[in-house]
Amino acid sequence: MTVSKTPALDLTKTVRGSAPADAGEGDAIKLGELSELLGYSLKRAQLKVFDDFIRCVAPLQLTPAQFSVLLLLERNPGRNQTEIANTLGILRPNFVSMLDGLESRELCVRMRSTNDRRSHVLMLTDKGRSILARAKKLVVSKHEARLNEVLGPENRVALLAMLDKIARDF
Amino acid sequence: MTVSKTPALDLTKTVRGSAPADAGEGDAIKLGELSELLGYSLKRAQLKVFDDFIRCVAPLQLTPAQFSVLLLLERNPGRNQTEIANTLGILRPNFVSMLDGLESRELCVRMRSTNDRRSHVLMLTDKGRSILARAKKLVVSKHEARLNEVLGPENRVALLAMLDKIARDF
DNA sequence: TATATTTGATATGTTGCATAACAATTATCG
DNA sequence: CGATAATTGTTATGCAACATATCAAATATA
Numbered sequence: 001m002t003v004s005k006t007p008a009l010d011l012t013k014t015v016r017g018s019a020p021a022d023a024g025e026g027d028a029i030k031l032g033e034l035s036e037l038l039g040y041s042l043k044r045a046q047l048k049v050f051d052d053f054i055r056c057v058a059p060l061q062l063t064p065a066q067f068s069v070l071l072l073l074e075r076n077p078g079r080n081q082t083e084i085a086n087t088l089g090i091l092r093p094n095f096v097s098m099l100d101g102l103e104s105r106e107l108c109v110r111m112r113s114t115n116d117r118r119s120h121v122l123m124l125t126d127k128g129r130s131i132l133a134r135a136k137k138l139v140v141s142k143h144e145a146r147l148n149e150v151l152g153p154e155n156r157v158a159l160l161a162m163l164d165k166i167a168r169d170f
Numbered sequence: 171m172t173v174s175k176t177p178a179l180d181l182t183k184t185v186r187g188s189a190p191a192d193a194g195e196g197d198a199i200k201l202g203e204l205s206e207l208l209g210y211s212l213k214r215a216q217l218k219v220f221d222d223f224i225r226c227v228a229p230l231q232l233t234p235a236q237f238s239v240l241l242l243l244e245r246n247p248g249r250n251q252t253e254i255a256n257t258l259g260i261l262r263p264n265f266v267s268m269l270d271g272l273e274s275r276e277l278c279v280r281m282r283s284t285n286d287r288r289s290h291v292l293m294l295t296d297k298g299r300s301i302l303a304r305a306k307k308l309v310v311s312k313h314e315a316r317l318n319e320v321l322g323p324e325n326r327v328a329l330l331a332m333l334d335k336i337a338r339d340f
Numbered sequence: 341t342a343t344a345t346t347t348g349a350t351a352t353g354t355t356g357c358a359t360a361a362c363a364a365t366t367a368t369c370g
Numbered sequence: 371c372g373a374t375a376a377t378t379g380t381t382a383t384g385c386a387a388c389a390t391a392t393c394a395a396a397t398a399t400a
């Protein structure tokens with residue numbers, strides 16, 4: 001049992017540095033308490049993971065956000081823009097140009113709803129389904145494979161569980 | 171032992187949705203494979219954690235990025251802008267306006283180095299040290315306290331370890 | 341019917357992040 | 371030494387993400 005002390009930040013030293021000269025030449029910069037800041041590690045990890053995702057799925061030219069939209073449209077066909085945008089945490093005004101991009105590539109379509117002629121029913125096109133299927137394969141075979149390499153499968157699951165808990169209960 | 175299957179994405183169904191009508195009325199939108207995408211969970215968790223950080227440290231008006239700069243300056247006095255910016259993953263041009271903000275609030279100072287008159291030696295002011303000390307207390311007592319509530323201390327440590335592994339080995 | 345709400349859209353602003361270019365200074369090399 | 375290259379901080383600029391206000395059309399509600 002590795003007993004790592006719980007208190008993360010250590011507010012002891014006050015560093016009375018009044019010397020106007022340069023720093024300790026040659027040695028590396030110390031992260032210090034920064035390495036215990038969850039937000040810092042979270043952001044750095046997120047950037048890395050997004051970078052890897054973009055690389056893995058580069059042949060299809062899909063960003064993580066676009067991929068998530070296509071996933072939602074496949075699982076929830078016939079929803080309108082507000083519903084899809086809301087579940088992804090995207091504001092409706094910003095979702096418009098996103099859909100413009102996907103629709104101009106003929107990956108999805110907007111159709112006026114017959115029930116409520118204000119809203120647009122969103123649907124994947126065949127091309128959209130095809131691209132999404134290929135994207136999934138790349139994500140599984142490259143992106144998640146790399147992740148399982150680094151973390152190990154069981155750690156990946158545990159990590160996901162903790163992140164979801166944060167996203168929900170925080 | 172909860173045997174959760176390792177393969178995250180499940181590329182089986184093809185959803186032959188050709189109905190131009192609306193979706194399954196009334197029921198909630200299903201996230202589907204999205205909940206298995208690490209990048210998605212990572213980003214949502216990161217946004218939540220940053221939001222909480224900003225709230226907790228609001229009385230001092232410090233963003234996570236500003237806090238991390240002050241932490242680095244305290245631990246590594248006398249470094250120049252390039253060194254600090256690099257270790258934080260901030261591009262030098264963008265670090266200029268960041269320092270402008272901190273310096274205009276008198277939290278740190280730039281002094282021309284006597285060794286190399288191109289570079290600026292960065293140092294915390296007394297006010298900067300004071301604000302940083304108060305910020306640390308808020309982070310520990312509010313931000314990390316909340317995190318330990320949600321995750322539990324040992325999970326927090328495990329989470330940090332995995333995130334750092336991703337940030338390093340990915 | 342009159343008023344309020346919802347939906348998609350536009351305009352606009354802010355912020356984070358990236359690149360090119362520049363003057364001043366320093367390092368390198370012929 | 372002197373010419374050239376590299377470094378440091380800076381400015382300008384562009385792009386993408388994110389946020390707010392506002393609008394017309396359609397619908398809901400009073």
